[in-house]
Amino acid sequence: MCGPAGAAAVKSLVAVFVAAAGVAAVTRHPVTVVVSFDGFRLDYIKANWTPNMARFQKASAAPPYMRSTFPTKTFVNHFTMATGLYSEKHGVLDNYMFDKHYDKMHYTYEQFHYDDSVVPIWIHNEINGNGRYSGVMMWPGSEFPYQDKYPTHIQKYNKSMLWTDRVDIIMSWIKDENKPANLVYAYFEEPDSTAHLKGPDSQETRNQIVRADATLKYILDQIKHEKLENKINLIILSDHGMDTVTYDRMIHLDEYVSNTTYKSIISGPNAFIHPNPNKFDEVYKNLSKVANTSRTFNVFKQNQLPDRWHMKNNTRLIDIIYLLAKPEYAFWDTYFEFILNGTTKEKFKIGVHGYDNEEPQMRTIFMASGPAFKKSYSAMQFDNVDLYPLICRIEGLTEPSRRIDGTMQGVEQLLSVGNAPTFMGPILGILSALLLHTIAPSL
Ligand SMILES: [Zn+2]
Numbered sequence: 001m002c003g004p005a006g007a008a009a010v011k012s013l014v015a016v017f018v019a020a021a022g023v024a025a026v027t028r029h030p031v032t033v034v035v036s037f038d039g040f041r042l043d044y045i046k047a048n049w050t051p052n053m054a055r056f057q058k059a060s061a062a063p064p065y066m067r068s069t070f071p072t073k074t075f076v077n078h079f080t081m082a083t084g085l086y087s088e089k090h091g092v093l094d095n096y097m098f099d100k101h102y103d104k105m106h107y108t109y110e111q112f113h114y115d116d117s118v119v120p121i122w123i124h125n126e127i128n129g130n131g132r133y134s135g136v137m138m139w140p141g142s143e144f145p146y147q148d149k150y151p152t153h154i155q156k157y158n159k160s161m162l163w164t165d166r167v168d169i170i171m172s173w174i175k176d177e178n179k180p181a182n183l184v185y186a187y188f189e190e191p192d193s194t195a196h197l198k199g200p201d202s203q204e205t206r207n208q209i210v211r212a213d214a215t216l217k218y219i220l221d222q223i224k225h226e227k228l229e230n231k232i233n234l235i236i237l238s239d240h241g242m243d244t245v246t247y248d249r250m251i252h253l254d255e256y257v258s259n260t261t262y263k264s265i266i267s268g269p270n271a272f273i274h275p276n277p278n279k280f281d282e283v284y285k286n287l288s289k290v291a292n293t294s295r296t297f298n299v300f301k302q303n304q305l306p307d308r309w310h311m312k313n314n315t316r317l318i319d320i321i322y323l324l325a326k327p328e329y330a331f332w333d334t335y336f337e338f339i340l341n342g343t344t345k346e347k348f349k350i351g352v353h354g355y356d357n358e359e360p361q362m363r364t365i366f367m368a369s370g371p372a373f374k375k376s377y378s379a380m381q382f383d384n385v386d387l388y389p390l391i392c393r394i395e396g397l398t399e400p401s402r403r404i405d406g407t408m409q410g411v412e413q414l415l416s417v418g419n420a421p422t423f424m425g426p427i428l429g430i431l432s433a434l435l436l437h438t439i440a441p442s443l
Pocket residue numbers: 038039073074075192239240
């Protein structure tokens with residue numbers, strides 16, 4: 001088809017497509033927005049506290065829960081969701097961990113670059129090109145370049161930025177006239193932060209849960225205002241659950257084992273112990289003795305870590321003894337001292353996570369709504385490592401050059417029938433490309 005008649009026909013087809021889609025100003029690719037509310041435990045959703053989440057969950061493709069990766073910590077799980085890899089391969093083994101000199105490492109470039117072939121999905125999306133742009137709002141690990149690349153749109157972590165402002169920025173990325181985002185990852189630091197200090201059952205934490213619910217409503221209102229309900233795939237999820245720990249369940253390690261024989265990094269129920277030279281066997285024996293007597297935690301040499309945690313084959317664990325507290329227990333450290341300063345031992349009731357990812361209290365939420373997903377669909381539970389291949393499928397991205405751990409097996413169920421590739425897909429792609437080409441000079 002060529003010549004004026006052909007051009008007119010294409011233009012009218014484009015017009016039909018635009019009218020049908022009503023989304024002239026955004027990318028021709030599917031738009032997916034992934035929103036994480038940190039530490040949003042499964043049972044926080046209640047019709048009377050979180051009416052918007054409850055409604056959204058009901059209308060979405062949603063499993064009873066999503067399984068976190070071990071250890072059930074923030075950096076670990078956000079990086080797993082961003083890379084499709086277990087901690088063993090991406091190397092982020094906790095929020096606080098040892099660097100190669102056995103010094104403390106916390107949110108550094110090195111922590112997120114155990115293996116330089118690991119590329120988060122916001123970079124992989126842009127490598128796929130063809131007008132694909134990513135936007136990342138405060139997602140843990142996004143402030144660092146990967147293979148020297150940053151996403152096109154990025155907002156670094158800034159706790160004081162209003163949540164509504166964050167949503168407005170995300171919408172502006174999607175509507176960007178020159179580089180519209182087709183993929184957005186957004187992070188909100190609550191209700192985790194407050195639950196750590198005040199406990200998951202406190203009124204303060206409840207206020208943050210309600211705030212997250214109001215933010216979901218604000219996101220949905222903005223999408224509706226822009227008439228993008230049939231264009232945006234919105235995924236609401238979290239990284240882990242939360243458990244309650246009281247003062248009497250604190251494990252004071254240095255009361256049992258002299259801390260002159262090892263260096264340690266402790267964070268909640270997880271501890272990395274690096275014995276001094278020639279002290280490995282002695283420290284291991286002493287810790288094992290305490291663990292057997294108290295029955296409050298477990299002790300592992302690297303090769304004793306369970307396979308199902310997908311953690312042990314990581315060189316950052318060499319010469320490390322790993323400790324994991326049992327549910328409702330945690331290792332005492334300076335952070336807890338700080339909390340205790342503001343209360344009493346009797347009232348000391350805090351939130352902790354990091355436990356075995358099979359623990360029910362560590363379960364978290366996942367709900368997905370939009371053209372790519374089935375509506376009101378009760379799915380089977382799956383692992384958060386599978387988010388990466390799910391996004392690749394929706395956005396039509398190639399397989400990454402390195403093999404990922406996540407698979408489509410657990411998440412295929414979520415997809416709407418219309419999301420499967422059809423012969424109309426390429427035609428719509430060509431039409432929207434023509435459209436962009438037609439309107440671009442006038443922008
Ligand atoms: Zn978290």
